[in-house]
Amino acid sequence: MRLQLRQKSVLPGFGLTMGYTLFYLGLIILVPLAALFARSAGITWEKFRDTVADPRVLASFRLSLWASAAGAAVNAVFGFIVAWVLVRYTFPGKKVVDALVDLPFALPTAVSGIALTSIYAPNGWIGRMLEPLGIQVAYTSLGVMVALTFIGLPFVVRTLQPALEDLDREVEEASASLGATRFKTFRRVIFPSVLPALLTGASLAFARSLGEYGSVVFISGNMPMKTEITPLLIITKLEQYDYEGATVIAVVTLAASFVLLLGVNVLQWWSRRRAGTA
């Protein structure tokens, strides 16, 4: 088969738009990232190892990873329900609910951080109710997870919505008329076809959460070894004018995000193929 770079189209302009795309991506994304790697190139292996193996840095990696994963998982479940409701039903105020989903996008992160902290602090509305139960949210790793869940929600809902809209109802009806139970229809018909979108949404939320700083530092309490997130440690290094240390952590975070996103893409490709052949 011949490698086809350019598809015949009634509209010309492939060269121009492609050139623009490459230039734009290069300028906005690749050049800054290349600068990051260029900066890390001058760092000795010992410095790299010592920075990454520091127990405090390791603790922050652990916290950032699990809190981001937990936030993404929560959003995968509840974001799915929100997207489902928004696509499948009509009800008064639907437009408002739909717009509400975007709020975490639109709010300055510091504002959401302060708002969440004031609600979940031991003297806040929700914090006050949870305290007698022995649950503390603000200034614990649970608080970090809550903040990351908050900022991740739109990613899941907005990626799922078009996928759910594309679902043919006939397929569900066919499944039902062939004798499948409601649960089986959901599990075998609906779920597999929206799984790629769900994975994409959750992984976007996850990747965003790994780097989130503004909304988390207010609610986390920033206790060394316990509630320090990785981006805070980058800032910490910069405060000491330790550009190298900050670069090392940044590169590790970047590599981790990249590997995870790549992994999710492979998973998606695989699940799409499986869904296609099944």
Next chain:
Amino acid sequence: MASVTGAADRGLAGAGRWVRALVAAGLVAATLLAAASAAAGQTEILNVSYDPTRELYKDFNEAFTKYWQAKSGQTVTVRQSHGGAGKQARAVIDGLEADVVTLALAYDIDAIAEKAGLMPKDWQTRLPNNSCPYTSTIVFLVRKGNPKGIKDWGDLIKPDVSVITPNPKTSGGARWNILAAWGYVLKQELGDFAKLADPKYADEVARANAKAKAFVTELFRHVPVLDSGARGSTMTFVQREMGDVLLAWENEAFLAVNELGPDKLQIVVPSLSILAEPPVTVVDKVAEKHGTRAIAQAYLEYLYSAEGQAIVAKHYYRPITRESVPEEYLKRFPDLELFRIDDVFGGWQKAQKEFFDDGGIFDQIYKP
């Protein structure tokens, strides 16, 4: 053949377009240059400062503009930039064109001199009082009526006391807090800071330092939250009602009491604290490039004048000359024994390295 000439024609037409575009671009560039040089004719300086000085410099800049107008007939506009001191210093290192910097720690200006070479390394000798036109200190802010009876540093580690302070890794203010606590223990143990420099007392000093480390370690067991900046800690203490005592800049404490609740908070002054000296300096390379050196110099010198000192005191910073400052401002500042970081810790460079850099004493407190 026809198609070839056609292409050539198009090429020529294209070249014509290019020429026109170049001419247009040249015109735009020339206009911009003209605008830029006009701007250079005006006098404008940029003061890069840290967070809590926002109100102070707003007042001071107005006064300076009037003063300079009267003195030289020039209208000067002072632009301000505020933020965490470390972040601000980094911005200047990375190319923010500040004519003067007025930061929280000499350490931050040292970093500018060292990493970017924008001023000589002995910048601190150029203005009186180590280039510090005002000072401040660390005091305690407690709830009204002082329910936990906190009077001095020693009370902070009582079993039921919880202490709010920012993270010293990200907040300059928090570093002063730790050094103040450390100095308190040294003073208790040694009686006289002069022993620190005397080799005769080396053993005694080592013991005192060990005690101080134990005290600070215990102190941080009483800290439930480490906000990233001083303002964040004030919010945590005042609005989230976390903790029994906030370790704060004196000026921040006054501000918190006045703005956020005279009926809810009060200031407790410990027996001894640290003398915080926020320094100022002209950024030579930038001021020379802008041709603003004389104004920048006059701006900083005006901080030391009678009017400057009065404005400083009005905003709860301790003036360095008491004459000419109205009595109503002066009486706000309670007398307490203050020690200098140079005398006890051998300067910021050394203290930063020993206490706050990676692997330093603060990290050891939290090592598992």
